[in-house]
Amino acid sequence: MRINKRSIGLAIYLGLLMLPIYWMLNMSLRTNADILGVFSLYPKDPTFANYVKIFKDSAWYSGYINSIIYVSMNTVISLLAALPAAYAFSRYRFMGDTHMFFWLLTNRMAPAAVFLLPFFQLYSTFGLIDTHIAVALAHCLFNVPLAVWILEGFMSGVSREIDETAYIDGYSLPRFFLTVFVPLIRTGIGVTAFFCFMFSWVELLLARTLTVTNAKPIAATMTRTVSATGLDWGLLAAAGVLTIVPGALVIWFVRDYIAKGFALGRV
């Protein structure tokens, strides 16, 4: 690789980008007394006590499990609902299609704060409060439209001749869709799953409102613990570091498709 001004600039930017995360990592490996006592650029006396505490206390680690459960549910629901719809948008014209498409996008623009109270009432009526499915459904509000949007882009990148050939060969729509089309756009499905995962994983306001204890997300556990025990910076930092791990793993799996993915898009 050629070293030039651009690469150096990029390296500096990436360094700055990592700095706050490094700082949290640094904090997570120190005790609270150490953090407040001395200012240090690196943990002189690294300890995993904060992490051990999180993994031993079910009030902490259940938060991670809850988050992963509702995020996975949301990703599956969003994909299953969005796949046929995206196919319809990419292949056919029908009554009200453009309006429908913009309407879907408007849901991505609705302030989550607006929906707090109605959501709470709605899910109470159905007895869904404090369940994983409640959060998964609520997150569909912004993830389904996004999934339709991304998938539609990928599908429009596949030539329609493939569909027509398959129909002439006697494939039915469901059979064609599952055996021919889905494998063709698997990259798009991966990218979509990644975005659904991402937006569901990072959302907190709705997730916190709709849960009490059984399905409480990790991020909410963090805010609660802060107010309950005063501020244990080390513990808070360790919990924060652990919330980055699932995201980092997922992004590593889709790294090759992230950039390529968008490029195929219609837009």
Place this chain on the structure above:
Amino acid sequence: MNKPWNNKAWFLVLPVVIVVSFSAIIPLMTVVNYSVQDIFGPGQRVFVGTEWFKDVLSDSRLRDALWRQFTFSGLVLLIEIPLGVLIALAMPKRGIGVPVTLVLLALPLLIPWNVIGTIWIIFTRPDIGLFGVIVNGLGVAFDHTAAPLDAWITVMLMEVWHWTSLVTLLAYAGLQAIPEAYFQAARIDGASTWATFWYIQLPKMRGVLTIAILLRFMDSFLIYAEPFVLTGGGPGNSTTFLSIYLVKVAVGQFDLGPAAAFSLIYFMIVLLFSYLFYQALMRVGTRDG
């Protein structure tokens, strides 16, 4: 694009309509319902017409929050879009550097929003934060919990740190889609770097930049968790953005009527601006090619 006309396609869209209706239309109608009634308790409600809307529109704190929000979103777009494009241009096109850069860039996007706030508290506090200690060490008094300007700078830095990567990833995807032949042709013609950017790369990025601008506008306009955790809307009301103010009214004071009216106005503003952006950018695209 001559897609066949087929209304049976509605059956394929049906699952999405059902799922999104459950999470969008029913709650939205509830909000509309609240916005025109005064609710005293179960079964006790009075129709008040547009009273809440008048109340909310004459609320000076709301207007302050609104201007603050526009300033914030404007700054976000002005900083993040050019910066994101610049970084995308600097990225390597192939080799081991690509996945490493992509993963590092995407990392801030995958951190829960309130944890972003937590990271920046830890990073900027004048007593334990690297940034806070360094800036204060340079002789500049910096404390985001006390000075409104410092709070703004911190929130902006956090926002740029958090979201510029999204613009970069989208812009990079757009750049990757340009065939190598275009660049060869430009080189043969002796085009400058600037000319290559202006006549080849920028037009080709139009689509992805449309998405980037739309997403960044919407999300920055709806920002809640990060500044709430970092500054709590303070000092004073200096970083009380629209969502923070809305939650204060709805949950803090439990004024359902005004909160609902406020919500609808909020929603309409976002809708209007996104529509205008969408239309404007689409038009630019058709003219340039």
